[in-house]
Amino acid sequence: MDFTEFHEELRSTAREVLAGNAGAPPGGGGAAGPPQDTQAEWRQFADLGWTGIEVPEALGGAGATFAEAAVLLQEMGRSVTSSPYLGTATHGVGTLNLLAAHPDRDVLLHDVATGRRRLAVPLTDVDGDPPEDVAPFRLQESGPGLRLHGRSMFVPDAPDADGLLIVAIDPDGRPVTVHLDADSAGLAVTPQPVLDLTRRFGAVVADGVEVGSESVLRFAGDPAKAVRLLWDRAALSIACDSLGLSEAMLTATVSYACSRAQFGRPIGSFQAVKHACANMLVKISVARSLLSCAVRQLVAVDDDRAAVLMAKSYVCTTAVEIAGSALQLHGGIGYTWDSGVHTYLKRAALNRSLFGSPVYYHKRLAERYVYRARRRVETEVPPE
Amino acid sequence: MNDSSVEQDGFRDAVRTWCRINVPAGWRQAQTGISDDEFVAFQRSWFATLRDAGYAVPHWPGEWGGGMSIAHQIVLFQELAAHDAPRLVLAFVGIHHAAATLLAAGTDEQRQRHLPAILQGEVWCQGFSEPDAGSDLAALSTKARRVADGYAVDGQKVWVSGAMHADWCLLLARTDPDLPKQAGLSYFLMDMKAPGIEVRPIRQATGESHFCEVFLNDVRIPAAHLVGEENAGWRVARATLSAERGMTMLELAERLGNGFRWLLDTCAQPRSDGERAIDSAAVQDRLAALETEITGLRCLCRDLVERIESGRAGPADASIAKLFYSELLQRMTDFGAEVSGLAAHTVLQKPRSSGWESGAWMLDFISSWEWTIPGGTSEIQRTIIGERGLGLPRGS
Numbered sequence: 001m002d003f004t005e006f007h008e009e010l011r012s013t014a015r016e017v018l019a020g021n022a023g024a025p026p027g028g029g030g031a032a033g034p035p036q037d038t039q040a041e042w043r044q045f046a047d048l049g050w051t052g053i054e055v056p057e058a059l060g061g062a063g064a065t066f067a068e069a070a071v072l073l074q075e076m077g078r079s080v081t082s083s084p085y086l087g088t089a090t091h092g093v094g095t096l097n098l099l100a101a102h103p104d105r106d107v108l109l110h111d112v113a114t115g116r117r118r119l120a121v122p123l124t125d126v127d128g129d130p131p132e133d134v135a136p137f138r139l140q141e142s143g144p145g146l147r148l149h150g151r152s153m154f155v156p157d158a159p160d161a162d163g164l165l166i167v168a169i170d171p172d173g174r175p176v177t178v179h180l181d182a183d184s185a186g187l188a189v190t191p192q193p194v195l196d197l198t199r200r201f202g203a204v205v206a207d208g209v210e211v212g213s214e215s216v217l218r219f220a221g222d223p224a225k226a227v228r229l230l231w232d233r234a235a236l237s238i239a240c241d242s243l244g245l246s247e248a249m250l251t252a253t254v255s256y257a258c259s260r261a262q263f264g265r266p267i268g269s270f271q272a273v274k275h276a277c278a279n280m281l282v283k284i285s286v287a288r289s290l291l292s293c294a295v296r297q298l299v300a301v302d303d304d305r306a307a308v309l310m311a312k313s314y315v316c317t318t319a320v321e322i323a324g325s326a327l328q329l330h331g332g333i334g335y336t337w338d339s340g341v342h343t344y345l346k347r348a349a350l351n352r353s354l355f356g357s358p359v360y361y362h363k364r365l366a367e368r369y370v371y372r373a374r375r376r377v378e379t380e381v382p383p384e
Numbered sequence: 385m386n387d388s389s390v391e392q393d394g395f396r397d398a399v400r401t402w403c404r405i406n407v408p409a410g411w412r413q414a415q416t417g418i419s420d421d422e423f424v425a426f427q428r429s430w431f432a433t434l435r436d437a438g439y440a441v442p443h444w445p446g447e448w449g450g451g452m453s454i455a456h457q458i459v460l461f462q463e464l465a466a467h468d469a470p471r472l473v474l475a476f477v478g479i480h481h482a483a484a485t486l487l488a489a490g491t492d493e494q495r496q497r498h499l500p501a502i503l504q505g506e507v508w509c510q511g512f513s514e515p516d517a518g519s520d521l522a523a524l525s526t527k528a529r530r531v532a533d534g535y536a537v538d539g540q541k542v543w544v545s546g547a548m549h550a551d552w553c554l555l556l557a558r559t560d561p562d563l564p565k566q567a568g569l570s571y572f573l574m575d576m577k578a579p580g581i582e583v584r585p586i587r588q589a590t591g592e593s594h595f596c597e598v599f600l601n602d603v604r605i606p607a608a609h610l611v612g613e614e615n616a617g618w619r620v621a622r623a624t625l626s627a628e629r630g631m632t633m634l635e636l637a638e639r640l641g642n643g644f645r646w647l648l649d650t651c652a653q654p655r656s657d658g659e660r661a662i663d664s665a666a667v668q669d670r671l672a673a674l675e676t677e678i679t680g681l682r683c684l685c686r687d688l689v690e691r692i693e694s695g696r697a698g699p700a701d702a703s704i705a706k707l708f709y710s711e712l713l714q715r716m717t718d719f720g721a722e723v724s725g726l727a728a729h730t731v732l733q734k735p736r737s738s739g740w741e742s743g744a745w746m747l748d749f750i751s752s753w754e755w756t757i758p759g760g761t762s763e764i765q766r767t768i769i770g771e772r773g774l775g776l777p778r779g780s
Contacts, residue, residue, distance in 0.1 A: 254774045254775070257776060258775070258776065258777065266777050268770075268776040268777050269776065269778060270779070271763075271767065271779060274766065274771070274779075275766040275767070275770065277774055278707075278765075278766040278767075278769035278770045281700070281769055281773055281774060282704050282707060282708050282769065285684060285701075285704045286677070286680040286681065286683075286684050286708060287680070289683035289684040290676075290680040290684075292683070292687070293686075306679070307679060307683075310675070310676040310679050310680070313672075313673075313676060314676045314677070359669065361672070362672035363665075363669075363672070365671075365672035365675060365676070366668035366669070366671060366672045369648050369651070369652075369662055369671060370662060370663070370668070372652075373648070373660070373662050376652065
């Protein structure tokens with residue numbers, strides 16, 4: 001099925017709405033801080049069908065896939081949108097959709113689609129990296145009940161979440177999802193201020209939170225596979241954001257280079273500036289193709305998801321280079337707070353570190369090389 | 385990277401089986417240190433083998449012997465690369481540049497005459513650059529004068545790859561010196577056996593000599609061998625360039641993907657002390673960055689070809705692919721040379737008929753400039769991308 005037309009429509013609606021909300025000037029910025037009325041914006045996102053884009057139609061959502069969510073994520077990067085979309089609609093719905101059928105699951109999906117409930121999903125360890133052993137939380141038996149222990153940092157949108165979906169290892173060693181209200185006793189969600197003012201993170205600490213068995217939701221298929229998929233979704237959603245903000249930076253830079261004159265001509269007519277802009281476009285073109293290939297792999301639930309690892313590291317690395325070039329080519333103006341270019345640079349650099357750094361993904365890719373080399377040695381016939 | 389519908393139709397298995405039977409065993413050794421005649425004979429026979437299987441011109445329209453879907457072409461190029469098949473070097477300009485030109489701008493008669501002939505092994509070269517017209521190609525001064533039954537051509541071409549083996553030449557020449565630069569050029573099909581053509585090979589940085597100077601002294605070209613209108617040569621050359629570039633890139637990107645496996649093998653070779661480059665974290669990081677870029681190139685080329693096919697290609701798309709490919713080839717072969725150390729410098733010859741990444745890393749590295757300079761240097765590509773792709777103002 002060809003979604004090209006639908007994607008284009010979604011893209012142009014999103015671009016218009018988000019640009020209107022941010023009131024972004026052509027210089028690329030203005031979004032130095034979060035908008036004043038976040039509640040109203042969230043309601044608007046729900047009315048547009050965005051919060052429930054991946055929620056099944058029967059539960060009030062649009063019944064679309066991550067490929068469509070990716071379009072929105074990219075546009076939110078382009079306008080450096082500040083909203084709990086990532087935590088709720090990407091991570092929250094992504095988790096719920098992987099769970100086995102359960103009435104609570106359906107209520108949650110419906111509440112997200114209508115904009116009534118905001119969620120956060122702690123996936124990272126205390127450094128904000130992928131945890132060594134699948135999930136950063138443990139469910140332990142305690143008398144007749146269960147208690148939750150663990151810590152996760154840099155959890156997107158945790159401070160504003162009404163509920164948390166905590167991926168934890170149950171007493172049998174299986175990953176499960178624990179749904180808790182944000183104000184549950186023993187659960188602490190502490191805001192973690194960062195330089196990028198468009199994003200909200202929280203540290204989530206569970207210190208023996210009492211968990212009723214009704215709050216434990218099981219994954220539908222292989223739970224380890226489900227957690228990997230959640231992680232890949234988280235990584236790719238950040239890559240989408242970085243691609244969008246890269247595109248915004250190129251557009252702003254080209255427009256500035258056409259209007260700003262020095263030595264009696266637009267600076268964009270100088271080869272040094274022109275070639276720097278060309279380099280930005282080349283990187284964006286490669287990033288876009290790599291990312292759409294990775295999104296296809298993710299949606300197809302392809303076992304080989306090397307493109308996902310590559311897209312996260314490449315798109316997020318180049319986004320920092322592109323935002324950096326944009327600041328450089330804007331000259332002194334680019335360095336001012338009011339130009340807003342810094343907002344993009346900070347968000348790009350944050351994205352690069354969020355959900356696994358380029359070094360982390362390179363390491364994971366390289367494990368395949370070492371494995372391949374070992375296998376080749378083993379299959380060689382030993383000398384007589 | 386793989387298209388699931390194609391994976392199910394058995395095409396990949398068919399190509400694999402074909403490769404196992406048909407890729408000549410030991411061709412790399414056999415093609416190392418050989419004469420031009422042996423190289424030409426090998427290329428001709430490999431071309432015929434591919435053609436008989438329907439694999440030589442998959443990108444041509446079906447009526448001329450091609451008609452393979454893009455997804456199938458990708459599988460074909462992947463498998464040819466994976467089975468280390470020789471590349472079509474001699475036929476390259478014919479099946480890509482000449483065919484794209486004839487299909488886009490040629491007359492029915494020209495197509496009838498040449499497309500089947502190319503399938504029978506007719507070899508082509510491209511005479512565009514001149515000593516004083518490199519990056520500024522439109523400044524070329526080779527003149528084609530009107531004579532009774534056609535044109536008489538005088539001038540000098542340079543960097544004509546494979547001219548010594550070519551039967552025909554794609555020629556750009558000036559038909560009206562009074563019109564401004566681009567406007568006075570015409571596009572010709574020139575018979576290389578015509579009197580008045582002298583070919584002199586140039587020795588390149590690698591020591592090989594496939595580029596040539598071509599001297600044209602009152603060479604007669606019949607009027608029927610003009611492609612497009614007189615003085616419309618620049619338009620013909622530009623129109624065919626991007627179509628041709630997308631198709632060649634598809635193959636080259638898959639070759640580069642396979643070349644990465646050679647690079648992994650190089651890094652897995654134990655040195656005398658038993659240490660291997662691949663066990664170093666620094667090497668692993670650079671390999672992963674390269675693999676990422678190569679995969680990006682493969683995705684980019686696939687998207688590019690799909691856009692060309694559906695008429696949605698942007699004005700700078702071909703330049704973006706060429707620029708990224710050529711500089712990535714240079715980075716990868718450079719890394720191959722670095723990681724192989726002094727051993728790379730003891731490989732004095734690379735096999736002919738191989739890809740741009742043969743595993744003879746030092747020679748591969750040097751020959752990578754054959755991609756960053758010809759066909760528009762990287763600097764020219766960046767200017768094209770800035771002006772046509774982004775709409776930046778031209779320099780004064």
